[in-house]
Amino acid sequence: xxIDTPAxxxxxxxxxxxxxxxxxxxxxxxxxxxxxxxxAVPYVLDKGVQGSLVTLFSLIVMATMWNLLAGYGGMLSIGxxxxxxxxxxxxxxxxxxxxxxxxxxxxLAVVIAGLFAYPISFLAFRLSGGYFAIGTWVIAVVLMQxxxxxxxxxxxxxxxxxGFSDLTPGRRIAxxxxxxxxxxxxxxxxxxxxxxxRLGLGFTAIRDDETAAASLxxxxxxxxxxxxxxxxxxxxxxxxxxAANTLRVQPDSIFSVNYAVFMIFIVVIGGIGTIEGxxxxxxxxxxxxxxxxxxxxxxxVILGVIAIVITLFLPRGLWGLVSGDGRIRLFPVGYRLVRxxxxx
Amino acid sequence: MQWINAIIxxxxxxxxxxxxxxxxxxxxxxxxxxNLAHGALAILAAYIGLVIVQGTGVSPFIAMVAVVPIMAxxxxxxxWGIFNRALRMGGLAPLLGAFGLAVxxxxxxxxxxxxxxxxLQTGSLSIASIRxxxxxxxxxxxxxxxxxxxxxxxxxxxxLSKAPLGRAMRAASDxxxxxxxxxxxxxxxxxxxxxxxxxxxxxxxxxxxxxxNFDPNYGQAMLIFAFEAVIIGGLGSLWGTLxxxxxxxxxxxxxSQMNPSYGVLVGNLxxxxxxxxxxxxxxxxxxxx
Amino acid sequence: MTLLxxxxxxxxxxxxxxxxxxxxxxxxxxxxxxxxxNGAGKSTLLKAIAGQVRASAGTIAFDGxxxxxxxxxxxxxxxxxxxxxxxxxxxxxxxxENLLVGAHSKRPxxxxxxxxxxxxxxxxxxxxxxxxxxxxxxxxxAAIGRALMSNPRLLLLDEVSLGLAPVVVEQxxxxxxxxxxQGTTVLVVEQDVNQSMxxxxxVQCLLEGRTVLEGAPSDLTRDQIASAYFGI
Ligand SMILES: Nc1ncnc2c1ncn2[C@@H]1O[C@H](COP(=O)(O)OP(=O)(O)OP(=O)(O)O)[C@@H](O)[C@H]1O
Ligand SMILES: [Mg+2]
Numbered sequence: 001x002x003i004d005t006p007a008x009x010x011x012x013x014x015x016x017x018x019x020x021x022x023x024x025x026x027x028x029x030x031x032x033x034x035x036x037x038x039x040a041v042p043y044v045l046d047k048g049v050q051g052s053l054v055t056l057f058s059l060i061v062m063a064t065m066w067n068l069l070a071g072y073g074g075m076l077s078i079g080x081x082x083x084x085x086x087x088x089x090x091x092x093x094x095x096x097x098x099x100x101x102x103x104x105x106x107x108l109a110v111v112i113a114g115l116f117a118y119p120i121s122f123l124a125f126r127l128s129g130g131y132f133a134i135g136t137w138v139i140a141v142v143l144m145q146x147x148x149x150x151x152x153x154x155x156x157x158x159x160x161x162x163g164f165s166d167l168t169p170g171r172r173i174a175x176x177x178x179x180x181x182x183x184x185x186x187x188x189x190x191x192x193x194x195x196x197x198r199l200g201l202g203f204t205a206i207r208d209d210e211t212a213a214a215s216l217x218x219x220x221x222x223x224x225x226x227x228x229x230x231x232x233x234x235x236x237x238x239x240x241x242x243a244a245n246t247l248r249v250q251p252d253s254i255f256s257v258n259y260a261v262f263m264i265f266i267v268v269i270g271g272i273g274t275i276e277g278x279x280x281x282x283x284x285x286x287x288x289x290x291x292x293x294x295x296x297x298x299x300x301v302i303l304g305v306i307a308i309v310i311t312l313f314l315p316r317g318l319w320g321l322v323s324g325d326g327r328i329r330l331f332p333v334g335y336r337l338v339r340x341x342x343x344x
Numbered sequence: 345m346q347w348i349n350a351i352i353x354x355x356x357x358x359x360x361x362x363x364x365x366x367x368x369x370x371x372x373x374x375x376x377x378x379n380l381a382h383g384a385l386a387i388l389a390a391y392i393g394l395v396i397v398q399g400t401g402v403s404p405f406i407a408m409v410a411v412v413p414i415m416a417x418x419x420x421x422x423x424w425g426i427f428n429r430a431l432r433m434g435g436l437a438p439l440l441g442a443f444g445l446a447v448x449x450x451x452x453x454x455x456x457x458x459x460x461x462x463x464l465q466t467g468s469l470s471i472a473s474i475r476x477x478x479x480x481x482x483x484x485x486x487x488x489x490x491x492x493x494x495x496x497x498x499x500x501x502x503x504l505s506k507a508p509l510g511r512a513m514r515a516a517s518d519x520x521x522x523x524x525x526x527x528x529x530x531x532x533x534x535x536x537x538x539x540x541x542x543x544x545x546x547x548x549x550x551x552x553x554x555x556x557n558f559d560p561n562y563g564q565a566m567l568i569f570a571f572e573a574v575i576i577g578g579l580g581s582l583w584g585t586l587x588x589x590x591x592x593x594x595x596x597x598x599x600s601q602m603n604p605s606y607g608v609l610v611g612n613l614x615x616x617x618x619x620x621x622x623x624x625x626x627x628x629x630x631x632x633x
Numbered sequence: 634m635t636l637l638x639x640x641x642x643x644x645x646x647x648x649x650x651x652x653x654x655x656x657x658x659x660x661x662x663x664x665x666x667x668x669x670x671n672g673a674g675k676s677t678l679l680k681a682i683a684g685q686v687r688a689s690a691g692t693i694a695f696d697g698x699x700x701x702x703x704x705x706x707x708x709x710x711x712x713x714x715x716x717x718x719x720x721x722x723x724x725x726x727x728x729x730e731n732l733l734v735g736a737h738s739k740r741p742x743x744x745x746x747x748x749x750x751x752x753x754x755x756x757x758x759x760x761x762x763x764x765x766x767x768x769x770x771x772x773x774x775a776a777i778g779r780a781l782m783s784n785p786r787l788l789l790l791d792e793v794s795l796g797l798a799p800v801v802v803e804q805x806x807x808x809x810x811x812x813x814x815q816g817t818t819v820l821v822v823e824q825d826v827n828q829s830m831x832x833x834x835x836v837q838c839l840l841e842g843r844t845v846l847e848g849a850p851s852d853l854t855r856d857q858i859a860s861a862y863f864g865i
Contacts, residue, residue: 070436074435074436076436076439076440078380078443122620123616123619123620126619126620126623127575127619129376129378129439130372130377130378130379130380130438130439130442131378131571131574131575131579133378133380133439133443134378134380134567134568134571135571135575135619137568138568138571138572138612138615138616139616141568141612142609142612142613142616145608145609145612146609257564261443261447264440264443265444265447268440268444272436296455297451297454297455298451298455300447300448300451301448301451301452301455303447304444304445304447304448304451305444305448307440307444307447308426308440308441308444308445308448311430311433311437311440311441311444312426312429312430312433312437312441315433315435315437508733508737511726511730511733511734512734512737514723514725514726514730515723515726515731515734517725518723518724518725518726518764519721519723519724521685521721522717522721522723523706523734524684524685524704524705524706524709525683525685525705525706525709525714525715525717525721525780526706526709526734526735526737526738526779526783527706527707527709527710527737527738527783528706528734528737529704529706530706
């Protein structure tokens with residue numbers, strides 16, 4: 001028996017490692033323009049549109065966070081509505097019962113969602129794969145059932161958010177809009193930052209081969225826990241946005257598994273494992289929701305069928321389709337090997 | 345006395361949960377697929393039974409004879425249509441496919457049957473009971489359900505250990521890459537596994553409909569209860585699943601005894617406690633085989 | 634008569650090409666040994682013959698029938714059986730159950746439980762033991778027995794001696810005459826050149842996915858083999 005040294009691929013001398021591509025510069029330009037224009041929306045568009053945009057933003061936040069968890073972390077959760085609910089209740093409780101400024105209450109609500117997620121992760125991480133998925137769901141159900149029993153949170157009736165009630169409706173919706181705009185920008189930026197960090201690289205390794213990654217010193221469980229907590233905080237943010245937008249928080253609806261359904265469908269349709277996918281998916285989902293709203297329950301049937309078909313035939317989703325399987329990137333997270341022209 | 349009664353009811357209820365969980369356990373054991381559409385499929389079986397009962401006037405027990413092969417057929421088709429392909433895609437595809445299926449099925453059932461609760465009428469059987477003492481009596485239908493659970497689990501266990509197809513399923517579970525070298529088509533073994541799993545779901549769904557009310561959204565709770573039974577009992581062990589179902593049933597019954605609205609919550613909490621302190625379940629595979 | 638015939642077979646794993654334009658012929662009843670260093674492509678070649686990987690170019694004919702496009706499970710009924718590298722015994726099945734799974738195709742022939750137990754006393758003694766509790770040698774013998782249960786016309790053996798004590802290797806190879814005596818054609822892959830030379834009618838040496846030498850053991854010199862094996 002002979003033992004070979006493993007083949008090591010040494011990059012050629014004339015190759016460079018690059019992250020940004022031409023299209024990512026173009027993407028950056030588009031994003032900058034959008035970010036510059038977006039804050040002006042309340043001065044230009046009416047309240048209804050702003051409310052819809054807040055809903056869209058909350059979908060983008062939820063989907064981005066679910067994608068961080070599943071698309072990068074490999075953890076398929078059907079229980080992120082737990083943190084949507086926690087974020088929503090925390091916002092209302094902190095601002096209305098404790099009396100803190102709502103703008104302070106939102107970051108606190110986000111932190112509280114993270115504080116719940118940390119111990120919960122120890123429980124959930126005892127399960128893996130599909131059982132992890134159902135386990136997270138059970139935990140969300142239990143949180144809802146407990147909420148029902150807490151009079152301070154309004155029991156089954158829920159609570160009304162009054163933190164902005166001294167504002168005129170126009171003002172209020174504008175504030176919520178700006179808040180959500182900051183929220184969505186932060187959620188995407190944080191995800192992008194995580195994926196570009198060492199941790200993100202570790203995740204790519206974990207996704208490809210967990211055992212091998214572990215043997216190479218990637219701290220698998222710690223990295224997963226970190227992402228689990230961040231994703232919960234993001235979902236908590238979305239919950240706070242929803243509460244501030246709709247003003248009503250009810251256990252049945254804020255802890256509804258439908259949020260998980262939306263997150264999953266959006267990410268699958270948009271393209272799992274990319275930053276752009278969930279954003280595109282949320283826009284498509286939102287458009288379909290408006291467009292198919294007359295169809296009632298049929299719209300979920302149609303979305304479900306689309307999600308199944310995409311899962312089976314188009315695993316990179318719509319973003320994979322429009323980007324030509326990753327050649328175009330607005331947010332380059334991987335590295336590309338570029339062969340430079342040999343020097344003369 | 346009420347408490348003893350609750351425990352007995354809980355054990356019998358556990359038979360139903362074990363019946364529900366058997367198919368989930370089987371699919372996971374053979375293919376490592378956690379069929380998130382399991383609960384929705386159980387409800388589908390109940391509705392198919394309802395349509396047959398209403399259409400022909402036969403008893404639900406007769407209808408079951410038709411429901412089981414129909415569900416098995418659906419399983420066979422689903423495996424070839426969705427899961428075999430999803431398994432080939434790898435990663436999260438099987439879970440995502442199953443989840444999509446669960447949502448689509450639930451919505452379709454809502455469209456067809458509305459969200460009104462339904463039940464399968466069993467006539468005098470639904471109130472028949474065996475009196476043990478003044479305060480304790482055992483319902484005949486719950487007893488039959490429990491017996492069905494035990495029989496199905498025993499039958500599956502025998503099938504897996506003795507039948508050539510059961511052997512092939514265990515081989516596929518051990519090492520799916522090597523199975524084709526034996527001249528066995530994995531995908532066909534998988535399709536038959538899912539057919540059998542959904543056959544048991546057909547039985548479970550019918551008993552579910554006979555024992556109580558159901559509506560399209562009830563599938564979610566059924567998936568969760570089946571899952572809890574599997575995890576409490578320990579992965580990969582069918583007898584464990586039966587034990588797990590009974591623990592869950594007793595927990596729920598005792599919870600309801602405390603306060604009618606606590607049943608499910610107490611069941612969930614007991615599940616979480618077991619997950620926290622005995623994550624391998626009560627009868628993990630290594631101990632029972 | 635040629636039983637197995639490969640012409641111009643390429644195999645890729647993704648972008649990586651493991652074997653290049655391999656031609657190979659085995660006559661009925663012959664024993665061919667394929668030798669080569671680690672990573673030469675021997676296992677890949679056997680997998681291509683058994684249908685576990687697809688040939689991306691070239692054809693594979695078995696008994697005159699083109700089987701290139703057939704999946705593995707459809708080649709077994711034709712009479713191709715592979716004992717894979719690493720044995721791959723089903724761990725939660727007993728030895729006897731492993732053998733029974735091997736008989737799934739129900740091909741008629743001389744091999745059945747009794748015949749396997751006779752040829753491999755090592756296996757007979759352990760028939761009720763779970764696969765997970767077998768030693769390496771027992772696993773190897775059981776894996777060969779499992780392949781024989783399909784009554785193959787062509788038996789492919791990958792690295793029989795890998796990691797086994799010489800005594801055990803001897804015991805296992807002692808069964809080879811019984812197997813070939815039934816008219817079974819055997820294709821063995823071994824890194825142990827001496828072992829291959831002893832059992833084979835002909836050897837074919839692979840280097841980095843290409844055939845670099847072939848011939849009857851008696852016609853080849855040690856130097857020829859050494860230079861083909863190491864590519865020097
Ligand atoms: N599943 C796979 N994916 C990618 N590359 C593979 C795979 N299997 C084998 N290879 C590569 O194909 C080449 C040939 O491998 P193969 O296993 O056929 O070699 P071998 O001659 O059997 O080696 P050994 O003596 O070590 O068993 C090697 O370079 C190996 O790295
Ligand atoms: Mg090899």
